[in-house]
Amino acid sequence: MSSKSVADVANTEPEFKLVEHTCPNCGHQEMWVFYEVRDVPVHSCLMMPTRQEALDFPRGDVVLGYCENCGFITNTEFDSKWSAYAPNYEDQQSFSPTFNQFALDLANRLINKYNLRDKDVVEIGCSKGDFLVLMCELGNNRGVGIDPSAVVGRVQSPATERIRFIQDYYSEGYSEYVGDFICCRHTLEHIYPTAEFVGTVRRSIGNRPTSVFFEIPDMGRVLKDLAFEDIYYEHCSYFTPGTLARLFRASGFEVTDVYLAYGDQYLLIEGEPVSDLSGKIHPFEESPEEVKQDMKYFATHVQGKINHWKEHLKTAQEAGKRVVVWGSGSKCVAFLTTLKTENQVQYIVDINPHRHGQFIPGVGHEIMSPEFLKEYQPDEIIVMNPIYCAEIQKMLDEMGVSTELIPLS
Template sequence: MIQQHLTQNLEQIQTPEESICPNCSHQGLSIFYEVHNVPVHSCLMLSNQQEALDFPRGDILLGYCHHCGFITNLAYDPKWSAYAPNYEDQQSFSPTFNKFALDLANHLIKKHDLHNKDIMEIGCSKGDFLLLLCELGNNRGVGIDPSVVPGRVESVAGDRVIFIPEYYDQHHAQYVGDFICCRHTLEHIQPTAEFLQKLRHSIGTRTQTTVFFEVPDTHRVLKDSAFEDIYYEHCSYFTPGSLSRLFRNNGFAVTDLHRSYGNQYLLIEARPVAVTSDKIHPLEESIEQTASNVQAFASKIQKHLERWKRYLQKLQSQGKRTVIWGSGSKCVAFLTTLDAVDQVQYVVDINPHRQGKFIPGVGKEIVSPEFLRDYQPDHVIVMNSIYCQEIQQMLNTMGLMSEVIAL
């Protein structure tokens, strides 16, 4: 039954020859990685197990553009882009993440003199970062996101920030001010050039407006075979080169480009220009380099997946108690790609808004770290290695001797 469903899906999508790159409009993308029958969302919180197990599924067919180096999911269907208040991606319950956000906010405020300025954030989630920018710089803010929950985050800047529970569109041009921020949103948008064109048009003649975007770095995903970072709602995948080309081709000059957060994130800053800029940033890789990385990923990913499958099967055969720490998209991709839902007993998360909910397509109930006191797991698989120290400290505090394993 599943195979028949997959065949239908494959017949409905474009062939590589017919596909058009959303970044540069070049025709013909090469498929190099496939995962079928995965949940179309990872972070929508569901109230019961059956609802989670019955969650809609789709396919991932990653296609590579030989013209600009962009990577996209050719099987992506935008009808599943259903971001709402129950979309739970808030990361600010982690001290590690909070330090990163605080350092980044202070850096941006100092670099761009964001004091008493007007800031707009596209895809503001629950508003943590926008409120932080407004607190630290005494700024005014507008946050646009269909999943925003006004009042979720308490802040002394609350009366200076307006939240709009909508998708960004042309009519939001009235809120363009001194600084535009967009973090971990562009990878959820497939018509990337269309989105950048819309943003550039919204800015108009306000050429002093600085634009700051943050996205996952696909160079790392390819290099490390990080399959856990490939999931359905991430329909667009950027390397430094493809991200910069997108901005330059749509009316922006790239003023800064760097990696952060353990080299997991790409951070780009740009200014609107009237004439197309041809200045290449030193961090950008060539299209040929990206093509080589794509080929290397394709040649080694299957062996990487098999190693993880054998490892999880070994733990299960030995009767080991194995849990995952981190219930977000990486967890969903990890379990569904490996077909390993039955080999992990519980999924832990520090976000209280996730606890007691069920994971789409996986059906596991999310438990709090305190649950592990009684459960006493043998192994804790951490979905993001940057949190290992933080998690190890929590385990030590609870007197647990579990082995921590990072992806």
């Protein structure tokens, strides 16, 4: 631990701590710690069969550090021994019409832009295979999906006859599966050695003209919107447009595009493998100094938002209101365990049928189906992701459930 004071970094509270910690993005040896959440579940999407198993789930600490050299943010207390993804890791989002439309539009755009018709598509971290199946359906492509949580047969489609699913973590051992296009959606944020991983992808491609596409959460939005619900243990790596682009260039990719999507929640990058970089900087990139300013804003103001939600739940409980959370995934787990108010929410609802009857790690609540609300008739529903409010309201209207929707952001 360094003896440097906060005055070296910022002129505002709270105090930041300079720690000796190697940045996994650029190798810099120091990071500034600016946010801590202790004793949180080390996974939020591993479904537990009983309440007791959910309550006894292993816990760890989130201690976010900022690298002044490249702007990258990571959990300095992350322990890779908890990276145990398996078929019971349930993160499938394709039961949402809103998300499905986004995925459809994205797949069509990538297919048209890269002429992915009758081609070979590889998806690293394919989860249950929804997007890879879509890419193969729409473009009559062949696919390989690599993910330890893959479930063969979960997604029904004639295109699955042209897809091979490999239940494993991606490594250079799978370099034979490169194809014409590599996509990797919502995986890089789960990987601690980020430079090593992207470098592995680049070495696997070699001299082949394989385009790459990655999609992850945007940390810039999290910092600006004080979105503490988007910070949880298995997300050990947090990117902004600039930190992501700098990593890809350092790994041997020419960055062809960087942009936001899905209500500006997702950060997307496209690139091409090259031997000689042009040095071109994408206009959407920000500097490490700009990330620092957003980091300082977050560190200074996030406790106010946390206190607001603590008071909201306390007031609702005292008034005897029936409070439900819609969305049982990582945002829900981070929201409740950060606030330490799990007992002030009665029920958790989710549209994913594979979650129903399962229990949330660290929280212990059973996940209910939306139909449960017909009988329960809650006074308010806290929506973990506001982008789903319209489709949720439509479902409630169809079920005859009259309640107040309160988006988290």
